[in-house]
Amino acid sequence: MTELPPLRDVIRRYGLSASKALGQNFLFDHQLLARIAKVPGSLDGAEVFEVGPGPGGLTRALLEAGASVVAVERDRRCIPALEELGGFFPGKLRVIEGDALEVDAPSLFTGKPHVVANLPYNVGTALLVGWLSAGWAPWWASLTLMFQKEVAERIVAEAGSDAYGRLAVLAQWRSTPRIAMTVHRSAFTPPPKVMSAVVHIAPADAPEGVRLPVLEGLTGAAFGQRRKMLRQSLKGVSGALAAMETLGMDTSRRAETVSVAEFVALARVLG
Numbered sequence: 678m679t680e681l682p683p684l685r686d687v688i689r690r691y692g693l694s695a696s697k698a699l700g701q702n703f704l705f706d707h708q709l710l711a712r713i714a715k716v717p718g719s720l721d722g723a724e725v726f727e728v729g730p731g732p733g734g735l736t737r738a739l740l741e742a743g744a745s746v747v748a749v750e751r752d753r754r755c756i757p758a759l760e761e762l763g764g765f766f767p768g769k770l771r772v773i774e775g776d777a778l779e780v781d782a783p784s785l786f787t788g789k790p791h792v793v794a795n796l797p798y799n800v801g802t803a804l805l806v807g808w809l810s811a812g813w814a815p816w817w818a819s820l821t822l823m824f825q826k827e828v829a830e831r832i833v834a835e836a837g838s839d840a841y842g843r844l845a846v847l848a849q850w851r852s853t854p855r856i857a858m859t860v861h862r863s864a865f866t867p868p869p870k871v872m873s874a875v876v877h878i879a880p881a882d883a884p885e886g887v888r889l890p891v892l893e894g895l896t897g898a899a900f901g902q903r904r905k906m907l908r909q910s911l912k913g914v915s916g917a918l919a920a921m922e923t924l925g926m927d928t929s930r931r932a933e934t935v936s937v938a939e940f941v942a943l944a945r946v947l948g
């Protein structure tokens with residue numbers, strides 16, 4: 678196999694100047710990219726769904742780790758560069774030009790892929806919420822996603838912290854998220870304004886007898902007025918205050934003191 682051209686050459690040859698509108702902040706550091714590709718565990722022989730490959734820095738690292746990659750990229754300019762990369766890993770890279778928010782990802786795989794993405798944070802959050810809200814067990818084996826550090830902290834937050842809210846409960850009621858690494862803003866070209874972090878999410882068993890719309894009704898109301906006592910904020914959720922009494926929970930508590938397990942228990946009582 679001839680050697681892969683340096684990424685900066687690829688960018689230059691294909692004219693891939695970073696587009697602000699598409700939230701493009703590229704990673705070039707080979708070691709850093711290899712570390713991100715290790716977050717899901719060994720990828721040797723594994724299927725990976727990569728969202729937003731851009732010029733393909735992370736894609737290379739995933740392929741070098743032995744994965745078969747299906748990559749969805751919205752920016753048409755990147756497609757020829759990704760196809761060139763595919764030539765170095767015959768049969769291992771499928772590139773799809775499209776919007777990841779519209780692609781039917783499960784249909785692209787025979788097994789359960791690991792999902793890996795360095796995306797603009799708003800797209801990443803929308804995809805994450807969709808992937809966590811869909812039927813369970815999920816179609817993916819794990820999620821490894823780059824976020825603004827502040828968003829990553831909201832995903833892994835524990836009760837009692839300022840970052841704790843709806844996103845933490847949604848992420849934690851049936852999966853286990855952790856911050857795998859933080860990434861300094863200077864690692865990106867161009868550097869974004871804020872620091873980033875890679876979150877790893879492993880699916881867990883869904884608690885029995887709990888429906889997501891019920892859980893979300895509770896967290897939406899509770900965190901919608903997070904400084905208010907639950908006896909006030911949950912007034913509009915039918916049966917919620919009676920459920921708190923059944924569980925012996927003090928209704929003068931505030932949303933941020935209620936653990937994920939307690940929200941789950943409340944949702945179970947509500948049925």
Ligand SMILES: C[S@@+](CC[C@H](N)C(=O)[O-])C[C@H]1O[C@@H](n2cnc3c(N)ncnc32)[C@H](O)[C@@H]1O
Nearest residue numbers: 699701702703704729730731751752776777795
């Ligand atoms: C932050 S850049 C990261 C690029 C590359 N993965 C890297 O790490 O250097 C985000 C990439 O996601 C792409 N993108 C943005 N929105 C997208 C969407 N809705 N669907 C697919 N790709 C998208 C952008 O064009 C860009 O290439």
